[in-house]
Amino acid sequence: MNKNISKLLSALTSIGLVILIFIQVDIDQCSKIFIQTKVQYIYIVGFVLSPVLLILLVFRWKLILQDLDVNFSFFALFNSYTKGLLWGELTPGKIGEVLRVRYIYKYKKKNMIGLALLSIFIDRICDLLVLFIITIVSCIYFINNFNINYMFSVLMVAIVSVLSVFLSFCFRNKIGNGLKKIINVFLWKYRERFNIQYDNIIEGINKLNAKNIFIYIFITFTIWIVKVVSLPLFTLSLNIEIPLLYLFAVGIISVTISLLPISIAGIGTREIIFIYFLSYYKISPEASVLVSIMFYLFGIWSIALAIIMNVAYSQFKKLQSYKRFII
Structure with a gap:
């Protein structure tokens, strides 16, 4: 019941913010600005930055799994990551990305489910940690x-x-033992199965060292750089000139606030932030909204491109198998 109320409030907030944006924005003016878009900058984002972003995201996850002694090919993980990105985009806080663990289960490596969950947790924590550091x-x-x-x-x-992330890491053993006791008391039916996965998770955590974590953080910083570099390309496509540091900071703040469960997928909140901050440089609400939508669609396009690449690779594999069968 509470979840339904939360979803309803998020939906109403999104609708309210969209109505507020429509009041401030002239749709005809938006159309005129959009028609004059310099598409070459959009192509750079769509066909250069997006593939680079996808490769870095999957590479980071593969590296984490590899350090936990869970080995899969890059293309196999690409398939799983694509589905995780899609579900993550549709759920608050990108919690849907946990569905990546289904790939491990699909290949009957049930004893590795705990490690797979740990890898996704580390992946998400790296993202959020670096995001919050840049937000500061x-x-x-x-x-x-x-x-x-x-x-x-x-x-x-x-x-x-x-600080919460840092303290959680420092006291991970105490937190883990506390969680184990809670599970054993309230979910005693699954105690044996949980204890096996819990032991795998603790073993996996112990395999990580400062060097591993530094590499994950470095890759994550690179990922966020790729994401925010899209913003100056979007502004250039709309003939807008804004200092790079200011634009990067606006992009980061918009992502951070859109993570809050205020509206569905940050719809409305992101646009309001861009309208407000870009107004400091006399940018019209219409142009600000277009920049915001482009920035959001960059993520959507990356998911769509991943799906296209995944389907193309699957078809290629089928074609190769068919050729072998004929020969």
Whole structure:
């Protein structure tokens, strides 16, 4: 019941924000700006940045699994990651990405489900940790250079989030033992199965070292750089000139706030943020909304491109098998 109420509130918030945006934005003006878009910049984002982003995302996950002694080919993981991205986009906080674990289960490696879940958890934590670190830097940038004092609230949330991740890692054994006791008491029917996976998870955590974590964090920083680099290309396509650091900071803040369960998939909140911050450089609400939509569609297009690549690879494999059969 509470989940339904939460979904209803998110949907109503999204509708309300969209209505507010429609009040502020002239649709005809949006159309005129969009018609004048320089498509060469869009092509760079769609056919250069998107493939690079996908390769980095899958490579990071493969590296994490490899360090946990779970080995799959890059293309096999690409298939699973594609489905995870799709479900992640449709669920709050991208929790749907956990469905990537189904690939491990599909190949009957049930004893590795705990490690697979751990790999996805590490993957997501790296993403959020780096996002919150860059958010802290972005908030400090806005506060120091533009006296946007209410950014203190976002800054505090980001700092608390980073500290929570750090403390969780430091006290991971105590947290894990506490969770194990809770599971054993309330879900005693699954106690034996849980204990096996729990032991696998603890063993996997112990395999990781500072060098592994540093590599994951470095790759994650690179991933976020690729994501925000799309923004200046979008603004250039719309003939908008904004300082790069300012634009990067706006993009990061918009992603962070859109993670909050305020609206569905951040619809409305992201656009409001772009309208507000880009107004500091006299950018019209129409152009701001277009930049915001393009930034969001970059993620959607990356998922679509991953699906296309996955289907193409599957068809190629079938064709190769068919040729062998004929020969």
